[in-house]
Amino acid sequence: MLPHKAAAAAAASPKRMVAVCTSLGIYGPAFFPTQAGRGYVATEYLDLMKEHRNDFTVFSGLSHPDQSGADGHSSEMTWLTSARHPGLGGFRNTISLDQYVAEKIGVETRYPSLTLGTNNVSQSYTRSGVMIPAETRPSVVFAKLFTNGSQWEVQQQMRKLKDGRSIMDTVREEAKRFGSRVGSSDREKLDEYFTSVREMELRLAKQEEWVQKPKPVIDAKAPSDIAENADIIGRMQLLFELVPLALQTDSTRLITILVQGRGDVPPVPGVSIDHHNLSHHGQDPEKIRQLELVEKAEMNACNKLLGALKQKKEGDKCLLDNTMVLFGSNLATPTATTGATCPCCWPAVASNTVSTWRAMPRTTPRSATSMCRCSRRWASKATPSAPAAPPACPGLCETCCAGDSRLEDTRRKT
CATH class of the missing domain: 1.10.287 (Helix Hairpins)
Known part of the structure; x- marks a missing residue:
């Protein structure tokens, strides 16, 4: 391709956003590096994604304020909205980040956004605070995208x-x-x-x-749905496989996926305890061991997603170069030691549109997302200070969220 044609192709490539939330948190000690900067030592989980190390940034200490709600898991509703006190009397959710962006650019694609999940619950909410039900069947999504x-x-x-x-x-x-x-x-x-x-x-x-x-024609077979609801890893992987296809055909530019934890045993080798119980491990070594097996399977699925996005070419770049991938959770580590969960900490952000190759330290919890208007792209921002190791204490709500700053209002920033 001639240089000027390559530049034109790159300039014409649209920007996309994919947001993935795993609702039962992530075991921090196996995920967060203890050092900040590009030279951080990879943890167990991040080592599974070492081939993409130069393509993502890890943030810790991010949160939304006032996330105490009906219960610890109520913050599933507000991961992309930041509405306060979810689930309490009089609560009304606000518009989620993906739907806010969809209002601006959604008319440019066949589908303004795709709302996916391993269960019918989603993290996408309309301007009136109504949840958009998640599509859980990959075969239905595939037909919607590519079957005339x-x-x-x-x-x-x-x-x-x-x-x-x-x-x-x-x-x-x-x-x-x-x-x-x-x-x-x-x-x-x-x-x-x-x-x-x-x-x-x-x-x-x-x-x-x-x-x-007519809908785009692709060289791919329709996926077969997984009937077993407990197989969240398999269902997660099938949904991830649809992401590069939907983005490269420009069928949509906005995708959210909620990987919702369940109260049954996932079919992961070596796991015999239900996922929800494992997340409330109470520092029990056996529960932590099994929890890590489940979460390593999730990280492997995320690793494959980044790899698939890098394989898709757009001019002289790849699809990942024009896609922000946000991976995180509405919870920190939910531990049964205190009987409480922390409904406001985001474990990580993986995105190649943010400055990459580094680990950002844990700090006083700050705004997790804002829209960067001047660069016309999405970015995640935090305020770093001196490096600090992730906390291992059970009282994460009091420790991590003390002195929480007000969330930047994305609607005012754009």
Whole structure:
């Protein structure tokens, strides 16, 4: 490829974001390096990803403030939203980061975002705080991305979209008549409403265009779903295999995956205790040993995902060069020693769009995500100080989250 053509191809490559949350935390001592900087000594878990060491950055000490909720696991709802006190009376979630971005760029692809998970629960929430159910069946996702519907199915979809536009026309006219009777104090809210209506009309028009376009043709077989719900590793791997296909065909640019821990025994060799019980290990050596087997399988799956993204070429770069991959958890290590979990610490961020090749030290918990407007890409930010080893104490809520800073509001930063 000629240099100027390669540069043009690289410039035309869109930016993407993939966010993966493992809901039962990660065993910190096996994950976090004790040194900061590029020369850190890899831990057991990070050594499994050594071939990609120059492609990711490890952060520790990140959190959202005020994550005490209905129970420790309620923070699953707020990993990408940062809403406070999840699950308590009167709680209303806010828009998740992926859906906020989807509002800005979602019309450019057939699907504004893909919400996936090993269970029906997801980490994606609409602007009104409603959870978008996760698709758990890889075969269904594959068909959605790459199988063209029949002529009758296309016509039915077009009819539904036109019905939607007719409804929006009626809503707009009603709002106009109502607008003549409101005072100046309500005018601003009504203008926001009109903006939402116009944005919805634009999305419906774009969807009509996509319905009439053939779906991309790929050289890959449809996956077979795993019937065993306890096999979270196998289900996780199948969902990961769809990510490079969806991104490279530009079917979407935003994907979230929630790997939700379960109360049954995963079919991992050497594991005989249910995953949830293992996560509340209480420093029991046998539980920690089995927990590490499960989490090493998760890290191997993540390693394969990064490798698959690096194998896909875009001009003179690879797909990973244009993709931010965020991997972490809504929990620190949930230990049964105190009967409590820590619902606000993020174990790690793996992303090649952040400055790479280093480990960022644990500090006072800071904002975990913000959008970098000037560079037109997503980045994760933390405020580093002197290197510090990850804590091993059971009182993580009091230790890690003391003095927590206010989360940067991504909506104001963009």
